[in-house]
Amino acid sequence: MASMLVSSSEQYSGKSSLCLGLGVILKERGFKVGYMKPIGNLLIDVNGSLADEDAQSIRKLLGLQDEMSSITPILLTENLTDDALMGVEKGLDSKLRAAYEKISSGKDIVLLEGTGGIGGGAMYNLSDPEVATKLDTKILLITRYDSAQAVDRILCDLRIIQNTEILAGIILNEVSLDKMEQVYHLVVPFLEKKGIKVFGVIPEDHMLCSxxxxxxxxxxxxxxxxxxxxxxxxxxxxxxxxxxxxxxxxxxxxxxxxxxxxxxxxxxxxxxxxxxxxxxxxxxxxxxxxxxxxxxxxxxxxxxxxxxxxxxxxxxxxxxxxxHARIKQEVKIKRIVKLIEEHVDVDGLIDEMGLAK
Known part of the structure; x- marks a missing residue:
């Protein structure tokens, strides 16, 4: 069973869209796909129970049957935060591993979505690098490229990760057309010289922000x-x-x-x-x-x-x-899938995850 944790330099970088698009593509290629957002931070009420909005949406859109309690085993409630600040032991690691075991059963691949920025969940010892280490998976980092400062964010993220062997690579997202030349000719070569694999450069698409x-x-x-x-x-x-x-x-x-x-x-x-x-x-x-x-x-x-x-x-x-637009409409899903297929090295990601079909 293979897995990949999709993390980001900051909130609203496109983690959910990437998980959804990759999930659709992998399912179309015949893989049995699972999905987790281990730590839910966008809480909504679903039939009287708390759930993460993104996770609930992706579960529905990918047609998954797993229980929400396994897809998002840890919810960032005020009580959880208070307990963490007071040093109360909540057994979160065991909860995480038990949920991951349920989700991964019978699957070829599990896509995990990180929490906010890459350091989200650190007070619970569940930042994205810590989750990746505990579940023995690699990190795929997605970064919104708004300016050359995105490179600084990526390099800072590497210092947070520390063990760079768990970084599979990165995807630069929402690149405006006027910055494409700079990204392809300067940014990508710079990152690859640093040993950072760039799996894709996704252009900005206003329809996805609609x-x-x-x-x-x-x-x-x-x-x-x-x-x-x-x-x-x-x-x-x-x-x-x-x-x-x-x-x-x-x-x-x-x-x-x-x-x-x-x-x-x-x-x-x-x-x-x-x-x-x-x-x-x-x-x-x-x-x-x-x-x-x-x-x-x-x-x-x-x-x-x-x-x-x-x-x-x-x-x-x-x-x-x-x-902060959400992906809910079929037309958006199709656009995401098309962007990933055209601008991301999906075969390279499949190889990186050790999948073969």
Whole structure:
């Protein structure tokens, strides 16, 4: 049985997406795939029990039958944190190994997802390198490449790992097109000279950072005025409608698949957004638009949602929501799989894990 722990330099680097995409690809190649997120840090209520949101989603999307208590045996509750700070022994190592034994039974490969950054869980002696050592698996490090400072993060991660023999290699993720040349010609050779295997360079893809209109409605606690049949439409960006109406349409058309945030009393901006065929109208201040606006939006199949908060608060919430988008839609899964197949050395990873089929 083979395994690999997917870790990262920081939160929201793409660990869940990579585990999901690799899981789909390996299943399609005939391997029996298991998945674990040993330490759950994104806790939600599922039928009265706590579970990790990412782990719950991946379990469903990969069609796994394992119990959530084995997929995520350790949950980062306040009580657990307090006990760790007070030095209370909780038997976490035994719990981890017992769950891993259950998950790995009958599997060819188990993909493990790390917790937050690479050092997450250190106070419980369960940082990603410690988990990898205890379960005798290697680490695949995924790093968001936002600038050359990503190289510093990678080198610092190596110092945290200490035993570099457990590092299988890295994947550079979300590389913008204008940085691709620098990454391929300078960064990859630099890392490989340091003995770090680069398994892939994945370009930035705005669709993966998109959120559905339904997710926006839920997160903003909004009221849907029209467009209830288009809740699964994806929004990739947001724009603020606070300009003169004369320049609004050109502004809205420059950014596709966007939601427009504007005051409920700005009917001129609302009509301009509808004419520009935006994905969604978010109206702030709990001010209802005119019937003419709602009729035009409904005819154009553009959802209009109403929020109680002011524009600035709504902008801040949208910034957080889009920056932390989850993988839930089938179209996103297909895109992830395609990106991995095109930009990651999957055969090299299979060899590294010791799989053969």
């Amino acid at each position: 959120v559905s209109v339904a997710e926006i409605v839920e997160y903003l606690n909004a009221e849907v005025l029209v467009g209830a049949n288009h809740m699964e439409d994806l929004v990739e960006n947001y724009l603020v409608g606070a300009m003169e109406v004369g320049s609004a349409i050109k502004y809205f058309r420059r950014m596709p698949n966007a939601a427009v945030i504007t005051g409920g009393d700005r009917s001129d901006i609302q009509m301009a957004a509808i004419e520009a065929k935006v994905k969604c109208l978010i109206l702030t201040g709990n001010l209802r638009p005119s019937g003419a606006v709602l009729g035009s939006a409904e005819e154009a199949n553009i959802p209009v949602i109403l929020v109680r908060g002011d524009t600035m608060t709504t902008i801040e919430k949208m910034e957080h929501l889009i920056g």
